[in-house]
Amino acid sequence: MYKYDQYDQAMVDARVEEFRDQVRRRLEGHLSEEAFRPLRLMNGLYLQLHAYMLRVAIPYGTLSGAQMRMLGHIADKYDRGYGHFTTRQNIQYNWIKLEEAPDILADLASVEMHAIQTSGNCIRNTTSDQYAGAAADELVDPRPYAELIRQWSTFHPEFSFLPRKFKMAVIASDTDRAAMRLHDIGIQIVRNAAGDLGAAFYVGGGMGRTPMIAPCINSFVPLDQFITYAEACLRVYNRHGRRDNKYKARIKILVHELGKDEYTRQVEAEFAHLLTQNIEPPTAELERIKAQFVDPPFETGLSDEIDRSDPDFALWVDNNTVAHKAPGYAVAVISLKPVGAIPGDASGDQIRVMADLAERYSFDELRVTHAQNIVLPHVRKADLYALWQVLDANGLATANLDQIGDIIACPGLDYCTLANARSIPIAQKISERMAAREQEIGELKLKISGCINACGHHHAGHIGILGVDRKGIENYQLLLGGSEGADCSLGTITGPGFDESGIVDAVERVTNRYLSERQQGERFLDTYRRIGMAPFKEAIYG
Numbered sequence: 001m002y003k004y005d006q007y008d009q010a011m012v013d014a015r016v017e018e019f020r021d022q023v024r025r026r027l028e029g030h031l032s033e034e035a036f037r038p039l040r041l042m043n044g045l046y047l048q049l050h051a052y053m054l055r056v057a058i059p060y061g062t063l064s065g066a067q068m069r070m071l072g073h074i075a076d077k078y079d080r081g082y083g084h085f086t087t088r089q090n091i092q093y094n095w096i097k098l099e100e101a102p103d104i105l106a107d108l109a110s111v112e113m114h115a116i117q118t119s120g121n122c123i124r125n126t127t128s129d130q131y132a133g134a135a136a137d138e139l140v141d142p143r144p145y146a147e148l149i150r151q152w153s154t155f156h157p158e159f160s161f162l163p164r165k166f167k168m169a170v171i172a173s174d175t176d177r178a179a180m181r182l183h184d185i186g187i188q189i190v191r192n193a194a195g196d197l198g199a200a201f202y203v204g205g206g207m208g209r210t211p212m213i214a215p216c217i218n219s220f221v222p223l224d225q226f227i228t229y230a231e232a233c234l235r236v237y238n239r240h241g242r243r244d245n246k247y248k249a250r251i252k253i254l255v256h257e258l259g260k261d262e263y264t265r266q267v268e269a270e271f272a273h274l275l276t277q278n279i280e281p282p283t284a285e286l287e288r289i290k291a292q293f294v295d296p297p298f299e300t301g302l303s304d305e306i307d308r309s310d311p312d313f314a315l316w317v318d319n320n321t322v323a324h325k326a327p328g329y330a331v332a333v334i335s336l337k338p339v340g341a342i343p344g345d346a347s348g349d350q351i352r353v354m355a356d357l358a359e360r361y362s363f364d365e366l367r368v369t370h371a372q373n374i375v376l377p378h379v380r381k382a383d384l385y386a387l388w389q390v391l392d393a394n395g396l397a398t399a400n401l402d403q404i405g406d407i408i409a410c411p412g413l414d415y416c417t418l419a420n421a422r423s424i425p426i427a428q429k430i431s432e433r434m435a436a437r438e439q440e441i442g443e444l445k446l447k448i449s450g451c452i453n454a455c456g457h458h459h460a461g462h463i464g465i466l467g468v469d470r471k472g473i474e475n476y477q478l479l480l481g482g483s484e485g486a487d488c489s490l491g492t493i494t495g496p497g498f499d500e501s502g503i504v505d506a507v508e509r510v511t512n513r514y515l516s517e518r519q520q521g522e523r524f525l526d527t528y529r530r531i532g533m534a535p536f537k538e539a540i541y542g
Contacts, residue, residue, distance in 0.1 A: 302328020
């Protein structure tokens with residue numbers, strides 16, 4: 001795990017004091033809200049429907065027990081006793097008092113955390129595979145490259161005021177667990193025929209009102225040039241990106257309008273020029289970063305046997321653990337989606353429990369997933385039952401990973417000023433309605449957004465739900481067939497929308513038709529792709 005050096009700490013401490021002065025001037029009336037808004041956004045502070053919301057950065061989703069414990073402290077001291085984990089592997093607090101915001105940033109800085117790059121038209125928090133460093137199918141740990149991107153992009157003078165917010169993801173596996181192709185830039189670490197490692201660049205993906213899947217513009221960039229190539233991609237975007245229309249300002253629109261070939265041609269020309277400028281970080285810096293992501297001291301000779309005599313524990317093992325690269329270990333996923341609860345929320349007490357468990361069982365390391373869950377990446381199989389017992393006692397042992405109750409949902413109209421409809425109540429009602437059938441249904445990823453901005457990733461759901469405003473009434477569109485993985489696809493709207501109760505009924509009808517149509521071994525997405533939309537529309541609308 002990356003540890004701050006003196007420069008990191010000095011930079012974060014300076015930002016805290018700078019923001020403290022800005023807040024003081026705002027409270028004293030020396031700064032108008034118009035003047036203060038860009039300053040607070042650079043520090044992750046939003047003004048929501050009811051209060052300020054603070055979004056805290058968790059680079060590539062990795063944090064220690066001490067950092068996690070601080071998040072619980074902030075939830076209790078400055079919020080209403082909980083935090084909300086987001087789809088960018090961050091956490092946000094929805095009930096912040098402006099006068100206390102600088103104190104929160106100071107508390108975060110004490111454990112090497114901050115709120116930089118969680119808002120504004122800059123390069124946002126870079127995401128990665130939540131199983132990085134533990135997955136058996138990865139070529140290398142992608143997080144050192146994500147960390148190098150963080151260091152390159154933080155306060156980058158040219159990219160601090162881009163035409164629009166900019167999101168990047170880095171993976172190192174053919175199994176895409178980070179929705180890489182739905183980012184402005186997605187990077188996959190790959191190996192060429194000669195055995196050399198490089199970076200495949202996918203540029204121009206995104207969701208929102210114009211969802212697009214990023215095309216690959218370069219299948220192999222040498223790793224000692226990948227920051228230079230990323231800079232070339234950003235420079236072309238910064239040069240041509242629309243600033244007169246925020247709905248057409250994302251890089252996906254530029255790539256679409258220029259065309260992949262012309263955009264790539266301009267990037268390659270810019271890349272050739274930048275190679276003469278020697279802007280790539282020194283190899284020694286990447287090696288310094290890599291040294292902080294070495295494997296923990298795994299024990300050898302451990303048994304892979306698990307006592308499955310407790311059926312509830314056995315179900316949790318089957319659903320919420322993932323194969324680990326080291327014999328005798330497993331990746332344990334903590335679901336933040338208990339039946340009827342708010343997806344992604346955790347209380348201060350639960351956050352502290354997870355911190356304790358990381359220190360006790362997972363080499364003091366946790367991960368936040370883009371699906372709004374928490375991962376303990378390195379757990380001995382012999383410790384899984386003891387771990388599960390603590391989780392179960394604290395409401396954290398729901399066995400529903402990647403099932404219909406493992407819902408991604410944005411805060412929606414309960415909090416967000418941009419939302420048109422509520423997401424949270426829909427997620428709760430679907431979770432309650434479908435809980436008894438989760439195991440029968442199997443893998444089915446359901447995602448809900450309260451507006452077209454798609455913070456709930458509805459385009460990428462096997463079943464997606466979009467809340468819209470229909471003449472002042474909340475209405476919910478149903479989409480089918482999306483996927484965020486290596487088989488990336490965008491969902492298709494089924495037809496007319498529904499009210500709050502109608503959308504829950506529609507989801508149930510869709511799952512019933514799936515169960516009646518599926519063949520042996522098929523997931524929902526497999527069945528949908530085989531039989532198409534028509535049978536599902538018939539089930540929904542009659």
